[in-house]
Amino acid sequence: MSDSPNNAVLEAIKTVGLSAVLALGIRQFVAEARYIPSESMLPTLEVNDRLMIEKVTYRFRQPERGDIVVFNPTTALEEQDFHDAFIKRVIGLPGEEVAVEAGQVLIDGQPLSEGYTQGNLPTEVGPCMTQDEQPFLSEPVVIPEDAYLVLGDNRNNSYDSRCWGIVPKSKIIGRAAVRFWPLGRIGGVDRSEAE
Template identity: 60%
Template structure:
C-alpha cells in the first residue's frame, strides 16, 4: 500500500514540534538538564559562567556521596532569606555524621577531611552538628566566599535536583566533573 504524502506540511511541522517539545520536557524533567555557574562559590573547581550537565537519574537508585557536586532547590531557610534559585555545592556531610569546621579544617566524626580542591582553608568555625536522616551538609569549594550549609544548615534529600557530571562550556574546559576520592 503506498504511503499517503498528502498531509499538509504545516500539520507535519506542528506534529514534529509538539513531539520535540514533549521529549525535551521529559528529558529536562527526569533525565538531565543544563545549568550555569552564576557565582564564585565553587572556585577553583567551577568558574563563573561554566555550563554543566546535571544528571537526575542516579539519585533515584542511590544516595549522594561525599565529594559529589550537586544542584539543589533552595531550602526553607534560604527561601525565608529571600533566595529561591537553585544552588550548586559539594556534598561534605552525610546523614548521621557529626561535622565540625575548626582551625581551617573540616572534621567528620572527629577525623580531618583531606580537601585538595578548595580555594582556601575556611576562616570560620561551624558545629559540631549531627546531620539528621535524609539530609546533607554542603559546602562551596571557595569556603570563605560561599553561602552554604555553614550559614543556613542542612539540605534535605528531596531538595537535591541532581549531580553535576559534565562541563560543556567553555570549550577549553570541556570534560567530566572529577570527584575526589577519600580514604576509607
C-alpha cells in the same frame, strides 16, 4: 492533491509537539543545563562555566561525599528570599557529626582531606550574610537522615551550610556531570576533583 499541504502542516505540528514533549521530559527527569553565576566553587568551577546536571543517579544511590550537587533553596534560604538553585559540594552525610575546628572540617572527629578548596585556605565557621545570623556550624552538628551538609570550594566566598544548615535530599535536583563550556575546559565534573 489539495490535501498535501494540509497533511504537511499536520505532520509538522505533530513533529514540533512531540519534540517539545520529549525536550520537556528530558529536562524534567534526565538532565538539564546550568551555568555557574558566582565564584563560590572556585577553583573547581569558574564563573560562566556551563554544566550538564544529570538527574538519574540519585534515583539509584544516595549522594556521596565529594559529589557536586545542584539543589533548590532550602526553607532557611527561601525565608531569606533566595529562589535560584545553588551548586555546592557534598561534605557531610546522614548520621555523621560535622564540625569546623582550627580551620579544618572534621567528620566524626577526623580531619577531612580537601585538596579542592580555593588556595587550600582554612575553613572558617563564618561570616554569614548578616551579623544577626548565627552560623549553623558554630557547634558540631549531626546530619539527619535524608539530609546533607554542603560547602562551596571557595570557602572564603561561599554562602553555604556553615550559615543556613543542611540540604534535604528532596531539594537536590541532580549531580554536576559534565562541563560543556568553555570548550577548553570541556569534560567530566566528578568526585576525582575532590581528592
